[in-house]
Amino acid sequence: MTQERSNPLFHENLYRPVYELNKAYVSLAAGVVTFTSSVIESEGHIGMVGFGITTILTAQCGHYTLKAIPLVKRQCKIFFNKIEFEDIKAIRQEHMAKENILNPNNKKKGKNKIFIGNGFEWGVEHANRSYQIQGLYSDKQEVKLPLFLKPFVKKWRKETLKLGGKPWIDGVGDAERQYVDAETFFGHSMIMGNVGTGKTTMFILLSLAMIHKGYTVIVLDPKNDSSWRKALQAEMEHFGKGEHFHYFHPSKPSTSCTIDPIKNWNRPTEIAERIASIMVESGKEDSFIRFNWNVINSTVNAMLYAGIQPQIKSIARYVTTGKTALTQKCLERHYAKCLGEDWETQLSAKMSSFGKTRLEQMLNYYQQVVSQQHQSPEVDGIIQLLTHNAEHMQKMTANLLPIFSVLTSTPMDELISPEEAIAESLDARDEDTRYDTAESESIDYTSNHIEGVSKKSGKIREKDSRYVDTSDIVENGGLLYMALDSLSDTKTAGYLSKLVLADIAAVAGSRYNFSEGRGRRVAVFVDEVHAAIAGNDALLNLLAQGRAAFMQMFIATQTKADIEAKTDPATANRVLGLCNNFFSMRANDTSTQEYASSQFGEVPITSQQITLGQSSGNTNDMTDFGSSYAERLTQQNDKAFNESLLGSLPILQYVARLADGRTIKAKVPVIQR
Known part of the structure; x- marks a missing residue:
């Protein structure tokens, strides 16, 4: 075949009647007739001539049969399709799961491969075959299946119709097991496809592979797909890691783990950025969003200054009804820092003339006296919010309050605001912040879930063992499965996606800054990513720089237009x-079809032109006529994978452009246990 392809006149034509099979039938029939007639003529004995001819005919039958079998198989693939299954035990062995889980840094040469399905690398020959098939009649009457396959047609067609699409797209190539080097996925992956076409099945295959490689796995699943969750949980339990499987579900608060999505940050401004990003729905900010960012930022800075844990529930409380109490706490702490613990005794006489209430006295005395030498931006910020025109404040925060209402309503208030004290977090962040936490007595412990705090170590003993810290999972391993329940509450699911991704980005930033990017590999799976992308710079930063922190993203959406609708075409392309x-x-x-097609580029497509001609003269001579026949082969560059083919893919089939340079067409197998 290689020699034939090197011939400039070579033109492959696989989708035609199988003449080789007809020749095999004729040779077999001739062999039987020769053998029978020879035996009859020799009265029960076959002569040498009859034996020789029969042998030749039988060999000829075998020769043509061997030539016909690959062609028959290829033509059967035009009409039929089937679901492929893979045994989880075989996949574990291929991924060296046991060795990798015991040693996450295991990188044996030649063994760091990940199975991604059965398929083939799409090339020029497959492009030419696809154009040939598209030139056949709709019922493919040019291709006739052998008679002996007719009994199987009904059985095969039932499964083919169930999978839908055009089965011949996969039939143009010879499927083999496809593997990808684990390093290939460090460049992040996008998965697109219509509803019910196999994105979740693909996610199951890839997320199981990440477990087998010993990576930390974080899943954000808006739909709470039970097959995905059960597959991951069963795999963790199989390797004795069941206690490291953490399940978050807003509709099941009694069994759900709890998580603080603003626990991890490198700068306090990140907290305001996360909450304000929830307000961005069209990809553009406005003056209202910037004003609300300032409100949240000033509140968070004041809380940290007063020693209060910034959580969504506590931030909401201080933004709405607690500004007075927070201002007083900040002033008390500031006076204690600047004037000593006995500041009230020192200033009681002086402050009495600065107002009627204690807060008025503290506030006015600070602005007129203390701030001249001991000014605090945190105190100034919260005072500005407190003294801001109430009517204007209510108008400007009209879009923020509904968000807080959603995130602090039952059961969300307990699930994402577990009310931890801030003792250890403030002590640990001395290098990153300018807040003094030496005086632990002034720290406000408001949580009902805290048994006690060791002031010497700053460690918190929690009653609720379901609490999950993103930083702990990232560094120590485990699997966090977050079912965001978008079918019941789309807005809350989108809010949680943004907050959790921002928390992961903060952990990645901390790892990059203080651990030089080293640590356990982390695989983050985000389904329906378009719901979390509007105004979410953290997600874009993870895609742009997450590799440096040993993080890899697997994100999925239905179409390119979904991302564009939430942002803009430039962001979608980015x-x-x-x-x-x-x-x-x-x-x-x-737009999705055009993008997918462009990933395959263009290849030379061979087309055949046949010209027939007839002519006759003006005389009565019988020989005064002419005829002509001409064949012409031309090559012209055209799309290797036509856009229309993407809309005709059967369920559980995909095309892919990989970081290693390959463009493949493959099937996603269903994992069996």
């Missing part, structure tokens, strides 16, 4: 550009 691996199931959206 997200796709930041993902070095692109997978696409069936997609009917034009």
